[in-house]
Every structure is written in structure tokens, then in C-alpha cells.
């Protein structure tokens with residue numbers, strides 16, 4: 041008798057996921073580096089600079105406290121929640137209830153991934169922006185939900201056209217993801233847009249998940265609003281915030297959900313069955329960041345602003361059609377006529393050894409654009425500009 045061969049196959053749930061965005065670019069990048077090429081990587085949006093010392097010092101204090109060596113409370117440390125409440129109150133003028141409207145997260149990605157499990161039944165529709173952060177789709181699919189794409193078009197300022205969503209979709213829609221300041225387009229939303237979203241949500245019985253991971257990465261005196269500043273928003277919305285991009289803390293895994301108490305309660309229920317809270321020392325450090333980070337943050341933003349100005353003016357001088365972003369550390373640039381996003385990115389990589397991200401990696405509506413991340417030092421941006429200048433004079437003329 042031949043022995044049965046044991047095979048492990050991907051379940052349908054995982055087969056539905058689109059291929060990992062950066063996999064192919066990553067593979068080619070590693071090949072070039074292995075060949076000894078000097079690759080300028082403007083691809084991934086992950087701050088290059090270290091977490092500031094005042095936050096690291098708080099972490100060290102927290103590590104030395106034995107109370108933090110035990111399981112953290114699911115609801116987060118009361119002191120951390122208090123700091124979130126105060127930070128949010130100062131920043132947006134909204135006072136969240138300490139016990140029912142604030143939930144610390146292991147990064148906002150964790151909240152995005154778990155919210156569909158907390159909020160929808162299999163077959164329910166989730167409205168997701170396209171181009172957009174890939175986890176809106178995968179989180180929905182894990183929960184058995186059906187993603188419905190809201191195209192973000194340049195003609196609408198990269199805001200979704202709520203009036204274009206068909207009635208039969210609306211009937212099944214339970215949640216909507218929105219994300220401003222936006223990754224990848226760097227678009228920002230006004231309070232008027234948030235008002236429209238809140239009215240729409242209340243009318244159609246849809247819960248809103250507002251991903252505000254870039255709310256503090258802003259330039260030229262611009263401040264990003266919160267959806268919770270809209271009267272009545274609390275009835276329908278939860279907002280996700282993150283310390284990752286604001287304080288160079290992507291590796292630490294800390295953020296929070298704030299807003300509707302029923303949504304917070306359901307999310308907490310899912311989380312209590314998945315994780316056991318955030319390491320207390322990390323919460324202690326995150327508290328310090330929110331309490332004392334304001335001035336450091338302002339200085340840090342000037343670094344991105346300088347890089348942005350360097351890159352945008354360099355590209356403009358070569359004839360590229362490009363706008364200086366008001367927020368986020370991304371430039372979202374139209375691909376010159378004659379090639380697809382993927383073709384342009386492959387050419388940048390092969391001919392110039394520059395990594396940029398093809399727009400269609402964020403969804404079909406990202407086709408025709410590519411994304412450049414400014415999380416790299418000035419001299420690397422200058423090097424990239426020099427290489428682009430060598431072959432791409434007047435691409436849009």
C-alpha cells in the first residue's frame with residue numbers, strides 16, 4: 041500500500057487574497073543588490089529615522105517596572121487611556137469617555153484587520169477605497185464579507201463618490217473604510233466631506249471606520265480634521281490612530297481606536313480572544329509620546345517637508361506633473377503617457393536602480409500612478425533625482 045501523502049493546502053479564505061503588493065518588486069530589488077548594484081529605495085513607507093530618545097527613556101522606565109511583566113489589561117493601561125483622551129481632546133476638541141470610547145491597539149493595522157470580524161456577518165458588504173491600504177480588503181475577506189470598491193479618482197480629489205454606490209449594494213453594506221490623510225494618494229479630507237459621510241452613514245445604516253494613521257503627518261500649517269468633530273459622528277463612527285508614522289514607531293506596534301462605544305465593545309471582544317494587550321512598557325512609552333511629543337513632532341515634520349520640497353521641485357524642473365502633498369510622506373505621481381504603472385516601475389528599477397511602488401498595487405484604480413515615499417534621507421532623494429534626470433527629461437511634454 042502506498043502511504044498517503046500529507047499535503048497542506050491554502051483554504052479558500054487565503055486563496056482569495058490578492059498577491060502581496062511588494063513581492064515582485066522586492067524580489068527584483070534583492071537580485072540587483074546581490075549583483076552589487078546601489079539601489080535607491082523610495083518604495084516602502086516606513087520612517088527611516090529612529091524613535092526619539094524621550095520615548096525610549098520612558099520605555100526603559102516601563103521595562104524596569106515588574107507590574108509591566110505580567111499580562112496587560114485588555115482595555116489598556118488606565119494611564120495610557122487617560123493620555124489618549126487628553127491628547128485627542130487637545131488636538132480635536134472631542135472628549136471621549138475613558139472607559140467606553142477608547143481602546144489601545146497593537147498598531148492600527150490590527151484594528152483594521154479585526155473590525156470586520158467584530159462588525160459584519162458573512163455576505164455583508166464592506167465599502168473600501170481603491171486605491172487603498174490592502175488590509176481593508178483582506179480584513180473583510182477574513183470575516184466572510186464582500187468588498188465593494190469605491191474608486192478614488194483625481195477628478196473628485198481622491199474622495200469616494202458616495203452617490204455612485206448602487207442601492208442594492210447599499211442594502212447589504214454594513215461598514216465603510218475611509219482614510220484621510222490618504223495612503224497612497226496623499227489626498228486630504230475636509231470637515232464638509234466628513235459631514236457628508238456621517239449623514240450618509242446614518243441614512244443607510246452603515247458603520248464608518250476612519251483610518252487616521254497620517255493625521256499628524258502634515259505640512260505648510262495644514263491640520264487634518266477628525267471625523268469625530270462632526271456632530272453625530274459618534275453614533276456611527278470609530279477612528280483609528282497610530283503612533284507609528286507620527287513618532288517613528290512602526291516597529292513598536294501601538295495605536296488606538298476611539299469613538300462609538302458599541303463598536304469599541306465589539307472590537308474589544310474579538311481582541312480579547314486574539315491577543316492579551318500591549319506590553320505595558322510600550323504603553324508607558326506611548327503615553328509619554330502623546331503627553332510630551334508635540335514639539336518633537338513639529339521638528340520632525342520639517343525633515344519630511346524639506347525632502348518633499350527637494351523631490352517635488354526636482355521632478356517639476358524635469359517636466360514631471362507632480363503636486364506637493366499637504367500631508368503623508370507620499371508623492372502620488374501620474375505615469376507619463378505610453379506605459380503602465382508596472383512598466384514604469386520596472387524600468388525605474390532595471391534602468392535606474394530606483395524602487396518606487398506601482399499604483400495598481402493598491403487596487404485597479406491606482407493604475408496610471410506610482411508612489412514615492414519620502415522616508416529616505418536627502419542624499420538618497422538627490423541621487424534618485426540625478427538618475428531620473430539622466431533618462432527622463434520632459435516626460436509630460
Ligand SMILES: *Cc1c(COP(=O)(O)O)cnc(C)c1O
Pocket residue numbers: 146147148149150173219222223251253281282283284285290293294295
Ligand atoms: C501604515 C498604515 C497603517 C498601519 O499603521 P500601524 O499603526 O503601524 O499598524 C494603517 N493605515 C494606513 C493607511 C497606513 O499607511
